[in-house]
Amino acid sequence: xxxxxxxxxxxxxxxxxxxxxxxxxxxxxxxxxxxxxxxxxxxxxxxxxxxxxxxxxxxxxxxxxxxxxxxxxxxxxxxxxxxxxxxxxxxxxxxxxxxxxxxxxxxxxxxxxxxxxxxxxxxxxxxxxxxxxxxxxxxxxxxxxxxxxxxxxxxxxxxxxxxxxxxxxxxxxxxxxxxxxxxxxxxxxxxxxxxxxxxxxxxxxxxxx
Amino acid sequence: xxxxxxxxxxxxxxxxxxxxxxxxxxxxxxxxxxxxxxxxxxxxxxxxxxxxxxxxxxxxxxxxxxxxxxxxxxxxxxxxxxxxxxxxxxxxxxxxxxxxxxxxxxxxxxxxxxxxxxxxxxxxxxxxxxxxxxxxxxxxxxxxxxxxxxxxxxxxxxxxxxxxxxxxxxxxxxxxxxxxxxxxxxxxxxxxxxxxxxxxxxxxxxxxx
DNA sequence: TCTTTTCCTGACCGTATGGTCAGATTGAAG
DNA sequence: CTTCAATCTGACCATACGGTCAGGAAAAGA
Numbered sequence: 001x002x003x004x005x006x007x008x009x010x011x012x013x014x015x016x017x018x019x020x021x022x023x024x025x026x027x028x029x030x031x032x033x034x035x036x037x038x039x040x041x042x043x044x045x046x047x048x049x050x051x052x053x054x055x056x057x058x059x060x061x062x063x064x065x066x067x068x069x070x071x072x073x074x075x076x077x078x079x080x081x082x083x084x085x086x087x088x089x090x091x092x093x094x095x096x097x098x099x100x101x102x103x104x105x106x107x108x109x110x111x112x113x114x115x116x117x118x119x120x121x122x123x124x125x126x127x128x129x130x131x132x133x134x135x136x137x138x139x140x141x142x143x144x145x146x147x148x149x150x151x152x153x154x155x156x157x158x159x160x161x162x163x164x165x166x167x168x169x170x171x172x173x174x175x176x177x178x179x180x181x182x183x184x185x186x187x188x189x190x191x192x193x194x195x196x197x198x199x200x201x202x203x204x205x206x207x208x209x
Numbered sequence: 210x211x212x213x214x215x216x217x218x219x220x221x222x223x224x225x226x227x228x229x230x231x232x233x234x235x236x237x238x239x240x241x242x243x244x245x246x247x248x249x250x251x252x253x254x255x256x257x258x259x260x261x262x263x264x265x266x267x268x269x270x271x272x273x274x275x276x277x278x279x280x281x282x283x284x285x286x287x288x289x290x291x292x293x294x295x296x297x298x299x300x301x302x303x304x305x306x307x308x309x310x311x312x313x314x315x316x317x318x319x320x321x322x323x324x325x326x327x328x329x330x331x332x333x334x335x336x337x338x339x340x341x342x343x344x345x346x347x348x349x350x351x352x353x354x355x356x357x358x359x360x361x362x363x364x365x366x367x368x369x370x371x372x373x374x375x376x377x378x379x380x381x382x383x384x385x386x387x388x389x390x391x392x393x394x395x396x397x398x399x400x401x402x403x404x405x406x407x408x409x410x411x412x413x414x415x416x417x418x
Numbered sequence: 419t420c421t422t423t424t425c426c427t428g429a430c431c432g433t434a435t436g437g438t439c440a441g442a443t444t445g446a447a448g
Numbered sequence: 449c450t451t452c453a454a455t456c457t458g459a460c461c462a463t464a465c466g467g468t469c470a471g472g473a474a475a476a477g478a
Binding site: 219222223226257258259260261264 | 453454455456457458459
Binding site for chain 2: 030031032033034035036037111114115117118119120121125128129132133136153155156158159160162163165166167169170171173174176177178180181182193194197198200201202203204205206207
């Protein structure tokens with residue numbers, strides 16, 4: 001085997017421990033916020049001594065930055081569904097599907113992102129001003145094109161994007177509230193219904209039928 | 210004058226300092242999160258010595274609890290617009306107006322609430338399970354009644370409520386992101402457009418026309 | 419095998435934070 | 449004026465946290 005299951009190859013040690021730490025960090029940052037999170041908690045969750053964390057990530061800020069950057073990557077790739085779609089029904093429908101799936105599979109990441117933005121984006125302000133800004137402008141233009149082609153109602157593209165973000169991420173960021181009102185975690189069927197409800201209301205709301 | 214402008218009446222001293230501290234606390238908690246906020250920061254913002262804070266609020270947790278409870282009150286009263294409305298156009302329209310206004314006027318409160326829920330509602334879990342649960346059930350029934358009367362499409366009432374919360378609160382919680390994309394704070398006209406966009410998309414989305 | 423580089427970690431340090439307290443100050447009551 | 453209770457605050461304390469470091473273990477290279 002050239003790729004053994006429990007190896008101690010140098011390359012893999014680094015890779016393995018870094019992802020281990022990043023996963024633990026994402027969870028702790030999501031649950032406690034940046035200020036409430038402690039390196040000791042992250043270390044315990046990762047099953048490593050605290051000093052080992054500082055070997056891979058010099059400071060708490062650096063570790064946090066990596067966590068946020070990872071989330072941002074996932075976020076952006078979710079938008080591939082929007083592009084190359086013939087119209088809003090397929091494009092926005094698929095985008096909602098993708099974002100709802102992220103809310104379900106990566107709720108911690110969503111919370112860290114929300115927390116970061118709520119606190120004024122001290123770490124990823126530059127991303128907002130460059131990458132996200134360009135991204136938004138591009139998709140707004142795409143939506144405007146669909147409007148001009150008579151494929152949907154003349155809604156404001158930016159506010160439509162905000163609504164898409166808000167509605168889908170709500171199921172992650174406010175998942176605890178939803179679970180409390182629901183009397184427990186959403187089942188597969190309930191997630192499906194949530195997704196369908198969101199898609200139905202938004203697609204009808206933008207006149208794409 | 211029985212109510213002088215700068216009095217030092219015992220009653221008013223307490224009242225005045227408590228609200229002063231609560232306002233400062235709301236801002237600091239919103240900007241830094243519970244873990245990142247410090248009593249010293251709150252004291253400085255309130256213009257009082259730190260020890261004075263502990264005279265009015267024994268612990269950081271107690272102060273935080275009061276802040277969250279205050280927000281919750283405002284939240285609930287915003288729903289009066291829903292009740293006693295003849296139908297969804299007036300009721301939900303007014304509710305969106307009210308919640309958008311709160312997002313504009315009390316963004317800090319909204320952020321503290323979001324943060325509290327995201328971290329698993331350690332402080333207001335009982336409120337979620339009692340007050341909010343009853344509240345939600347009542348409004349869901351109201352929406353269902355409108356559906357049964359043919360005044361709107363047969364959407365899922367709970368998911369409609371989630372969409373209303375998510376969309377309106379997004380303008381407070383993610384206000385920094387929106388401002389960055391917008392190139393500055395929203396003007397009066399832009400807030401009006403935001404409100405109208407949200408109302409138009411949601412009302413059309415639920416088939417209330 | 420010997421050397422070098424990477425990885426690992428217990429013990430430690432300086433600082434910041436939440437909270438305390440004794441005593442001063444100030445308004446109310448008689 | 450005197451008394452009493454409420455209000456205020458500088459100084460202080462114990463703790464917890466982020467971060468450091470010297471030195472040991474282990475893999476890679478020669």
